Amino acid sequence: MGILPQLILNSIIAGAIYTLVALSFNLIYSTTKFFNLAHGVMAAIGGYAVFYFSKTLGLDIHIAIVLGVILTGFVGFGVDKFIYLQLRKRKASNMVLLVASLGVMTALQAIIAILFSSRFKTLSGNIDTQKIFTILGGVITQTQLVILLSAVLIMAGFVIFLYKTQFGKTVRAISDDEEVARIIGINTNKIIGYIFFIGSAVTGFTGILIGFDVGIEPTMGLSLLLKGVIASIVGGVGNIYGGVLGAFLLGFVENFGIWKISGEWKDAIAFALLIVFLIFRPRGIMNK
């Protein structure tokens, strides 16, 4: 088996995961305009929630996944309602919100570690032995196929949600000019609350998928978030298609970057890509 097909498949799978994080990060960032560091930790919450529901409580894995996604959505919603919204009402700057989100991230990570220990866990033990498929000489697992399919479906969902529904127009109006959105009668704080629910639920679902594919640990969120953010910046912050493009570009650059060198260089390569874009095309591929 040649290494090239496998590299391509790995790149696509990585791109799909980054797509999910970039889309949900972009959604929240475009409406709130602050860098929510706690966004990544939602992936860990989703993963650990499924771990708890399926392994500790013994619920059916599908029910556990649904509950995990909903729970993560509510955690995101709660964090906004009780922390970020209160700060926004007090006219806190984006820097204050960033620091607050750092606090939220640290606290949530610590709570997960206290409840479940910091040890690496995997979710896949609970489902049947994974099927493995061979595509064009590369190997892909059943979970990875689900990741790919989910990324496509969620991306399509985002496009329909933002561009085809009335709610989507409201969200785009808020990301354009929140004050004017209020003047035309939109309760922006309420909508931002829903956005946190949706964004966090998507990231929670991503965490669950990663839990089945690789495994979970309390600190998994930050590096995942940073990859999502790199994808967003490379593609163009606030642009759905840009986020997807950035995510796959990052996936390919990362995986092809380690073709001839050690895999430990992956993160260094990802951040090198970020720096190149920040210097030469700071607004990303899609934004002029």
Next chain:
Amino acid sequence: MKIIETKNLVKRFNGVYAIDRLSIGIEKGQITGIVGPNGSGKTTLINLLSGVLKIDSGEIVVDGTEKITRILPHQVFFYGITRTFQNVRLFEQMTVLDNILVVITERNIFSSLFEKHIEYHHKIAEEVLQKVGLWKKKNQLAANLSYGQRKLLEIARALAMKAEVYLFDEPFAGLFPEMRKIVSVIVQELKQKNKTVILIEHDIGLIRELCDYIFVMNEGRLLAEGKPESVLERKEIIEAYFGN
């Protein structure tokens, strides 16, 4: 009947009075002009009436009954008030059509999540966009319009809200004569429909032509009020504020 009254309205910025115990009453169904030199508090007044700024003290009475001391921007819409801005503010990354449709969007989360805009919405959008001559540009991004077109789109957005009170902050500034004509017709049509228009304007000719009543402000206070033909004749007002 007074549709909006302000009672001892106060707004300070860093201790300086932008609005100083202002008490005025706006008559329903009329075009009311707010005039005065730059920095006299005209835009601050509009910002208070539209909830963009918080009232320091005093109150706003809407429709003779509803007393408001804290007005939230998204509630202004429910009081039947809408506005435009001195520096045009649009949803830049949305199309001309979407800039209008978003105004008439369902505010209930679940219905807005699952419903598309239907013919009824498109009809309203077509009506207001035809009125300002932007229907043919409906699929263009708002960011790509000319200054005058942007200003007209903002007015169309206000019209789509079907409000009772329209706060127009210098709607004629920077417009070509034909565009000024469009805005002038819109303002007069609103009056014919018994809607209330509050107009901030520097062009005294337009004030004379359009307004039924005017308030002259200076340093956050009310200097004079009355019918434009009588107030604008007063020598001290002409000399002090209009320089001719």
